Amino acid sequence: MKHLQEQISTEALIERYQQPLYWHIRRMVVCHSDAQDVLQNTFIQVHLHLRKLKDQKAERAWVYRIATNEALQWLRKKHEYLSLDTDDAQSLVHALKADPYTDTGDHLVFLLQEATLTLPTMQRSVFNLRYYDELPYEDIAYIMGSTVGAAKTNYHIAKEKISNYLLEHL
Amino acid sequence: MKETPSQFDFSSIGKQMPYRVPDGFFEQSKLQLKSSVQSLSAHRKTIRRRWYSIAAGVAVLLAIYPVTRLLQRHADAETPVYCQTDNASDEWNDFADADIFMENMDW
Numbered sequence: 001m002k003h004l005q006e007q008i009s010t011e012a013l014i015e016r017y018q019q020p021l022y023w024h025i026r027r028m029v030v031c032h033s034d035a036q037d038v039l040q041n042t043f044i045q046v047h048l049h050l051r052k053l054k055d056q057k058a059e060r061a062w063v064y065r066i067a068t069n070e071a072l073q074w075l076r077k078k079h080e081y082l083s084l085d086t087d088d089a090q091s092l093v094h095a096l097k098a099d100p101y102t103d104t105g106d107h108l109v110f111l112l113q114e115a116t117l118t119l120p121t122m123q124r125s126v127f128n129l130r131y132y133d134e135l136p137y138e139d140i141a142y143i144m145g146s147t148v149g150a151a152k153t154n155y156h157i158a159k160e161k162i163s164n165y166l167l168e169h170l
Numbered sequence: 171m172k173e174t175p176s177q178f179d180f181s182s183i184g185k186q187m188p189y190r191v192p193d194g195f196f197e198q199s200k201l202q203l204k205s206s207v208q209s210l211s212a213h214r215k216t217i218r219r220r221w222y223s224i225a226a227g228v229a230v231l232l233a234i235y236p237v238t239r240l241l242q243r244h245a246d247a248e249t250p251v252y253c254q255t256d257n258a259s260d261e262w263n264d265f266a267d268a269d270i271f272m273e274n275m276d277w
Binding site: 010011014015018019022023026027032036039040043044047048096101102103104105106108109110112113131132159162163166167 | 177178180182183185186187188189190191192196199200202203204206207210211
């Protein structure tokens with residue numbers, strides 16, 4: 001009976017978070033097919049660990065944390081995990097250009113994504129979570145396993161870097 | 171907001187992204203996700219049932235073993251010495267030989 005309840009809850013989470021999580025993962029792994037696989041892994045992990053979710057209010061941060069971890073693991077496995085290595089950033093930019101489900105029509109929009117991909121993983125993740133998903137810094141700190149102060153600093157540094165990149169390349 | 175040389179105006183882009191998905195992707199993906207979660211649940215249920223059966227079997231064996239031992243001992247105790255098996259009879263004789271108060275008893 002308890003297990004059935006779990007299943008219903010997982011389905012409810014799929015209904016609520018499928019799209020926002022897909023876009024979050026997509027921004028992390030870039031390729032559509034990869035994002036699809038990571039999304040599936042994310043919901044399997046959600047289902048397996050649902051009992052650990054005790055506070056319903058923390059639900060969104062919890063599923064985002066799982067999705068972020070899955071995306072980073074995926075990147076690590078593909079040897080594309082970004083640290084400060086420019087080559088890794090270049091491979092993600094290359095993937096962005098090569099993916100059949102990328103629109104290159106709007107130059108500015110494409111450039112923003114390209115600028116984001118050149119950032120180190122932590123800054124990139126924090127920027128995406130704040131800029132696109134508009135999550136509070138407390139949630140971002142929980143998702144990234146850092147402090148609120150570090151999340152704020154990472155966001156401002158990331159925004160500054162992106163701004164400089166865009167001004168340089170426009 | 172006006173664009174300045176030191177800061178880019180992010181509002182000119184907003185939340186637009188260059189990414190897109192195939193037509194009907196989200197509907198299809200939702201069904202696939204639900205289906206994989208259901209099959210995972212079914213698989214876990216089967217494994218759990220298997221473990222419950224094994225645990226129940228072990229519990230039954232553990233419960234039965236002492237009872238059978240007790241019944242066996244009870245049966246031996248009720249059997250007269252002359253009807254007991256050789257081993258039980260020998261045990262009784264050894265016990266009687268060792269008991270000093272039984273020496274003068276007239277059997």
